Amino acid sequence: MIDLRSDTVTQPTDQMREAMYRAEVGDDVYGEDPTILKLEALGAQMTGKEAGLFVASGTMGNQVSVMTHTQRGDEIICEAQAHIFYSEVAGLAVLSGVQARTIPSIRGILSAETIEAAIRAQDIHQPKTTLICLENSHNRAGGTCYPLDTLAEIRKLADRRNIPVHMDGARLFNAALAQGVTVDKIAQYADTVQFCLSKGLCAPVGTLIVGPTAFIDKARRYRKMLGGGLRQAGILAAAGIVALQTMVDRLAEDHDNAAKLAAGIAEAGFDIDLSTVQTNIVIFDVSRLGMKAADCAAKLKKMGVLASVFGEYRVRMVTHYGITAQDITTVRDVLHRLLKK
Ligand SMILES: *Cc1c(COP(=O)(O)O)cnc(C)c1O
DSSP states (O other): OEEOSOGGGOOOOHHHHHHHHHOOOOOGGGTOOHHHHHHHHHHHHHHTOSEEEEESOHHHHHHHHHHHHOOTTOEEEEETTOHHHHSSTTHIIIIIOOEEEEEOOBTTBOOHHHHHHHSOOSOTTSOOEEEEEEESSBTTTTSBOOOHHHHHHHHHHHHHHTOOEEEEOTTHHHHHHHHTSOHHHHHTTOSEEEEESSSTTOOSSOEEEEEOHHHHHHHHHHHHHTTOOOSSTHHHHHHHHHHHHHSSTTHHHHHHHHHHHHHHHHHHTOBOOGGGOSSSEEEEEOGGGTOOHHHHHHHHHHTTEEOEEOSSSEEEEEOOTTOOHHHHHHHHHHHHHHHHO
């Protein structure tokens, strides 16, 4: 099977397993796990932030961040298909007691103007807007990235209106690679960022939240509240360190493979907006072919390819460590055969 459902299916590398085996550990709730401390410092340093916090998942990273930034009854702004709103089990409402003001967008990217128009007025009827959330790269939009000048404009707006910015950077390293910059060049525009170690970077578990020290101290309490105070978590952090040290540059292979895959999908006759294929995600539409996404995925599965159903007519494929250029050639061939049937 060629598994293109997600970059979360990646297996830890041998070097990660070795590092996990040898990891020096302590009780992280007491702040005594040296490997966790090392990973948190490394993540903060790479993103140009003061401090970092290891959490169990990207979802926990986002939700703890929102809990830390907001009060019950606040409103936060995010894109209409943002993971934080769309795919986190209504955690915003349940955990933070906030509501989301969702803004539809083209290709997942919000502009400073559309965000500003959604900021609430000071009025007894209205909730307070206390957070702007940006997803970079944007998963449901096909792995699209915020242009740096757009981020700079949003930062200016956020400063002018005194509203913090949280970035859901589950795939922050993919966004940075696509734009030819290091992650700190992107992270500088957000107050806080979460990025996943367990997607394209291949670590088995974990996400880092990075931001100002005072924020991270407060976030640590919410992490504990949610049951995310792990003990000898250095076992996991050891793999995260290897991920940050050895798996960043190789993401370029995934982007190359995604571009080749997307070209093949277009060539085979599927509807695809190639401008969205900026990173390791490829989303295409099967409606024109009189198919539903679920039928398409089922047929692909019989032919040895796994893909995700991403809406009634949308199919998602994600390239990752373990998917080779040869696999992409095979998948392109399968797609051609699928349409000929
Ligand atoms: C995967 C993902 C998350 C959540 O990460 P989990 O580790 O699966 O909880 C958050 N945001 C985006 C954009 C993602 O793609």
